[in-house]
Amino acid sequence: MKEDFLHYVWQHQYFDKADLQTEEGEAITVLRPGHRNADAGPDFLDARLQIGEVEWNGAVEIHLRASDWLRHQHQTDKKYDQVVLHVVYTADQDIQRTNGSRIPALALAPRLDLGLIHAYVNLVEQAATPQLPCAPLLPQVPVITRTMMVERALLERVEQKADAVATLHEQLGQDWEATAYHALAAGFGFKKNTEPLARLAKALPLAVVRRHRHEVRQLEALVFGQAGFLAEAEVTADDEYIQALRREYEFLRHKYQLADAALAAHDWNFLRLRPANFPTVRLAQLVALLHARPVLFSALLAAPDVRALEQFFRAPVPEYWRGHYQPGRAGKVPALGRSSVHLLVANVAVPLRVAYARSVGQPELIESAVALLEHLPAEHNHLTELYATVGFEHRSAADSQGLLSLSRAYCQPRQCLRCAIGSHILRQNVVVG
Template structure:
């Protein structure tokens, strides 16, 4: 059993309250169980309890064994002096506050319904290759599943937006710079996201702005700072020679010495040529060249066709015919699926972060509505949920299902999930 289960039982009061007493015999009336504390300190705050005839306001601490109080050194921590009830599964010893006063204890072990315990263990003991609740999903109403996926989607997008907001703060509240850094990292499409994020740091936006009008100079800066102009097979390639020459001049002009990445820092392994870092860099250069106001365009685009067109900037002729310096081959333009990922991972989080920053909650709904216009993504995770009957018609569904899997199902956080909670509730007996 995990401590989270006792948190769940206490929060929802899913235990037998008949003649509820502390271990030393005081009659307990729970007036308010308190709210869950996500920070340091006791587990539940602002609880209201009546012990015999006296009403107490304070905190509730929860452990599997009462002795965990000492194991966690709570007896020496002033934050735990506010605890008015110690809720445990097994009351194996009395515990004290800092002033040596005894903390009243409630033992829940004998009061939890066996059916609830069995249902809890059944969820946690499912094979890891399956959703913990897969066998019991037919018992859960579709509206419960749908609302949980929507909740997971919002949490996922809020998390992405919080990363953008932190970046915005680090960049001195500059939304254009925030858009530049976010867009650069997203063009790495997971495998090269980290080096592209570092490239944006190594090539400041004020330098990019001065050379946006000249695609060759822009490519020289990006490929030079990326360390991708040193490939030996391109030593006689006229275009690469021109980029090197341009980069040498610009590197001295802007004192970019020592900030460039090395070629070995880029990932080529198990990537199709169309996803090679030089191709993605050329596509990023094309967007930066063609779209002088990144943030404004991504914030104000009124519909999906306008946003799609924003990312469909043509690369220079060389990068339509080369996968990497000196390596020839026909290179496709940035595909629709890649554009949709950029909208999901750049445009939507940027809009939500801006909405939160400016206090415009209606913009959050507008941003999330974009995801409903994008086609569903398909991978082994979303396919598993699809097969189990979860709605999967748009990118909003896909993002919600991915969030549900990663945040709740995979780590077995069933007690925090509306679906898992509904299954457990069905197994409750009358208290």
């Protein structure tokens, strides 16, 4: 059993409250359990309790064992002097405040229903398996509960991505065009190369890109040179195109003093990627976009629908990169695929629009941004398929994003107590007095 289970039990008062008493035998009436504290200090604040003849307003601290108070060093922390009740699973030790006054304790071990404990263990503490821990119990969960939880997880995922965009916006001096440039660059990393592409955006300032975006050869030289792919190599010794890019880059890197920030070829991930997903291919696609779109942010913001965003992301790559996966290595390269475009819409355009909408206080823009996901096809991978097999709807990217967030934020770390689905299952096993 983990302490968060007792937090859940106390918050929802899922225990036998008949003849409720402290370890000293004083009667307890819970008038208000308090609210969870997300900061340092006691677990529940603003609780209202009657203990004996006295009504208390204060905090409640929760531990598995009363002696955990000492292990956590609360006996020397004055923040915990406001605790009026110590709720524990077992009361193995008397506890005092920093001034020596005793804190009443409530032991929950004899007051918890065994069915609730059994349901909790089955959900949260069983050994990890490829299946969802709640899968056998899902038939007892109403469809509306499952749907609302997926929607909640979706909004949490979008908000987290928007938070990252907002942080980037602050770091870039509140410049939305620069923010769009950096977000787009990272987006073209498609997870495997997100980090080096984010570094590349820092290594190649937007101001430099703007000066040379009209000359695609110069833009190629800057992007591939700063990425570390124009260094002398045997495979490109006879490649006139790469040799020309290298000469162009040598001039530009000296002009803008870019050398110290440049990446190296070994910074990029090629392992377990199909050639069409090689970072060099993605860089060529990014070059094409930067060359074809004079402005980034306003276009991403103003696009009225998914089709317009698809058009934004589609730009013909320079001819060399239609026939080369890497510098000096020939092969027919497909254009940016539809699924990749949709990932860019979901992971770049939507969070960017949500972050902007929050900054200007326009909630209707947030709704329209999230609604874009409902018009994108569902993503299919092992995680989304796992949920589809147990009856979760999976019709659009909104469902996919919600299911991915549900998996990563709740199911994988076994945060069933925070999940509406897990909470519903536990409620079915609550028998309290």
